Amino acid sequence: MSKDYAYDAIIIGAGPAGIACAYTLAKNGKSTLVIERGNTPGSKNVTGGRLYTYALDMVDEGLAAEAALERKVTHEQIIILDGNRSISIDYHDPSFNSECKSPQSYTILRAVFDEWFANKAVELGATVACGIKVDGLIEKNGQVVGVVAGEDNIYAGIVIAADGVNSLIAQKAGLISDIKPHAVGVGVKEVILLPSVTIESRFNLKKDEGASCLMLGCTEGIHGGGFLYTNRESISLGCVFVVDELAGHGRQVHDIFQELKMHPTIYPLIEGGETVEYGAHLVSEAGYREFPKKPYKDGLLVIGDSAGFVISTGYSLRGIDLAMVSGIAAARAIIAEKDPVRVGPVYMNELEKNLLMPTMKAVDGYYxxxxxxxxxxxxxxxxxxxxxxxxxxxxxxxxxxxxxxxxxxxxxxxxxxxxxxxxxxxxxxx
Amino acid sequence: MAKIIACYKWVTDEADIRINSEGSIDFSKAKGKISDYDKNAIEAAMQAAQSIGASAVALTFGTAKAKLSLKDALTRGPAESFWVCSESAEKADGAATAKVLAEAVKKIGDYRLIICAEGASDTYARQVGPRIAARLDLPCITSVRGFEIQGDVITATRKLDNRTEVVKAGLPALISVLPEVNEAPIPGLKAVLDAGKKRSTEFKLQDIGLTDADVAPRTEVRDFKAYIMNRKNIIISADTNADKVKELVANLRKDGVI
Incomplete structure (x- = not known):
């Protein structure tokens, strides 16, 4: 029954980067295969989650309006913790939720959002194969021409690595080195169920409005911080620690995180809730300065977290939007340049044009x-x-x-x- | 080509079921999946089809939600899938389900063997297989842990309490298999891609000559509650590992487990 398959593009990873790329390619008539390791898109994800809507509208006008989202973020909070004390800053801007205007950002649950997003790409003709691990790349004369998954070889004009932080595909292709302990954090997160009215009263929110909160001083002096997002009927609460400092610290991540949960300022926010999910994941931390010299080689482009498109400024965390924008850049490059050997530089040019690289450079100093x-x-x-x-x-x-x-x-x-x-x-x- | 029909059920994934503190069960976040044991039934159909040069097909009876199951079933190898779609599947008992599947089997036609799992991973009522066989007047072998087909005869090993039994039957026949009958492989990439190109046929009840009244259940599920098992709460606290093992073994002996 099995025959040889060939696609215009194979994308490894059905996260926001991979799907934004697949969506754009499929919309432009390219035969596109997305291979996802998880049993459903988003099922292996631990991101907090917040999405800046401009990126979704960049994928396709109006997409943000129908997306599977949680709450519009109208409260931007920073909490500085010390012992049992805390200082809270709450910037409330109802205009982030004004009518007739797409709200600037939403909290999201990635398991829900990614599945929705992947289905949108499938509607346009992309194929999404889940529960499959890509083991390696097929190269011919130094050019990537396909992927190996188990016993199956599948060929494509171009392969896109969107397999996330610690990209084994980009490593195998020799584009990035093994992860460096100072450039990544380990993040832990719990999703805590609470009734929506409770969330709204605890965070002083109107219906559908949400809060995004970053915390400083909850990591026992380790480079890192906490985050909290209000979803419709749950709170995502987590903490990130840079790996090399954590390693020498001696305490376990979950112990420090447990203390954060019990902090007199944080506990009343989650009191009575039930933890229904917990997870841990790596987070890319270093931004532009650890960006690979060349996020491409002949027949291969690297996008999203795999390339390190993450911005952490201390007052905001961005990754999902940047991932999507990089996915769009890759797709546009593939559409514009037929020769897989020449598509890399076109991709770099697209990253400049859609302001992703300038943005990464502009905030590099925060590190x-x-x-x-x-x-x-x-x-x-x-x-x-x-x-x-x-x-x-x-x-x-x-x-x-x-x-x-x-x-x-x-x-x-x-x-x-x-x-x-x-x-x-x-x-x-x- | 003669067919081997694997029947499967699209069930709620128990991993997503939440049990509330008062013992009630929350299905609201639960997704569906192919009943775990049915994956073995499908794999058994694949192996049987290969051994006798038949074509394996998958058959299910489910609500609109079961549409999601078709591709999953096809990634496991069957050449095509059949789906009897009716909202009555939600409340159907073993008798109703068997009635539907038996009529669908007749409609599919030209079959040599029907394979069901011994029971579904949600209800494990073990009704459907034998009831289909009765409706179609086929020989039926249950609790099958291994089988082979030679010519027109199937020879199956049944697992009983503390012994096995080897049973022969003429084809066409129905067997219900235990999970140990094989190891259902995880589908590979090409299998997933192939599945997208295979044919799925949807039947409505009237297509197989049935009405809603025909599939009205005669047993009704009135209540779902969590069953809380009392734990023994024994903490083994000997000093050395050797003593801990001794104590554990002594405890297990006392309970007659070993």
């Missing part, structure tokens, strides 16, 4: 700030201490703030010079 170890422990302490002094009234004559600050700096093992240097580095980096 310099995130590398300052003090922002994960001493600075949250300093900030919490400052607020404590500010709000403490005990009938005594208040000391001058200048003196208080000087005292706090000393108390936290910092020096004024250090602060100035870090401040200067911060301003320079952004």
């Amino acid at each position: 310099d700030i995130l590398e300052i170890p003090r922002i994960y422990s001493s600075y949250p302490k300093l900030a919490a201490g400052l607020f404590e002094k500010l709000f403490t009234v005990d009938g005594k004559v208040p000391r001058s703030m200048k003196k208080e600050i000087r005292g706090l700096i000393k108390q936290n093992g910092l020096s004024a010079w250090q602060l100035i240097k870090d401040g200067f580095r911060g301003v320079k980096s952004i």
Whole structure:
């Protein structure tokens, strides 16, 4: 029964990058096969999840309006934690949810979203084969011409690696080296069920509105942070730790995460909820500076997380939108350039044109700030201490703030010079 | 070409079923899957078809949701699939299901062997196989752990409580197989791609000469509740591993497990 199959394009991985690419290719009449390791698209995913809608509309106008999404993010929160104390910043912008305008971003559950997105590509003619692991690439005279899965060889004009962070396909092709422990984080996440009315009252939300929250100071000084997204009837709560710092730390990820859950500021948000999912996954952390020199070779393009399209600025996390935009760039390059040997440079050009590379470069400096170890422990302490002094009234004559600050700096093992240097580095980096 | 018909059921994936604190069961997040044991039935049909040069086909009775099952069934090898689609499948009992499948088998025609799993992974009522055989007046062999076909005769090994039994029957026949009859392989990429090109035929009840009244169930499921098993709660706390093992073995002996 089996015969030889050949496609214009084979995409490895049915995540946002792979499907955005498949959707665009299929819409332009290219025969496209997506091979997914999980039994359904999204089933192996652990992402928090938030999606910036511009990317979905870039895939196809109006797609965001019908997507399988959770809540429109109208509350952007940053919580700085220190011991039992916390400082919360809540930027509320109802215009992120104004009528007749696509909301800027939504929280999503990836298992639901990815399956919906993959079905959209299938409707346009793409084939999505799930439950299949790609073992390797078929190369002929240095050019990738297909993939090997188990005993099956399938050929294609071009192969696209969209197999996510720690891309074994890109590694096998020699485009990226083995992952570096300082460039990736390990993320843990739980999905905690709660009634929608409870979520809305705890986060001060209107129906369908949602909050996205990043947390600093919950990683015991390790480079990393926490995240929380409100879904319709659940909360995604997680924590990311950069691997090389975690390795020397001595404590288990799940212990630190458990303490975050029990924190007096966080626990009331999840109290009474039931954890229905938990998972752990690698997260690419370093952004542009770890971007592969060449995310392509003859007959192969690397997109999404596989190429490291992730932005972490400390106040926002982006990956899903960048993945989609890179998938679109790859598809456009394949449509424009028939010769698989020449499509790589066209892909790079598309990445510039659709502003993905300029964006990656523009925010590269944030990593310099995130590398300052003090922002994960001493600075949250300093900030919490400052607020404590500010709000403490005990009938005594208040000391001058200048003196208080000087005292706090000393108390936290910092020096004024250090602060100035870090401040200067911060301003320079952004 | 003569056919070997594997019957399967699209069931709720038990991995997605949630049990609420008061013992009620929440199916709302649950997806469907081919009943695990039916994967062995389909594989048995594949092996049998190969051994006698017949064509394996898959047959199911299900609601509109079962449409998702067709491609999955076809990735496991059958040349084509048949689906009797009716919302009555939701409440159908073994008798109703057997009535539908038997009529569908007649409609498909030219069959040498029908293979069912011993029971479905959701209800495990073990009704459908024997009831189809009765309706079609076929010899029926249940609890099959291995079989071979020579000419017009099937020889099957049945697994009984603490012994086995070898049974012969003339074809056409029906067998219901245990999971140990084979190891159902995980379909490969080409098998998945092939499945997209195979034919699926949908029957409505009237296409096989039945009405809704014909498939009304005579048994009715009134209630689903979680069954909570009481654990023994024994903690083995000896100092050394050797002592822990000794204590464990002693406990298992006491309970007559070993």
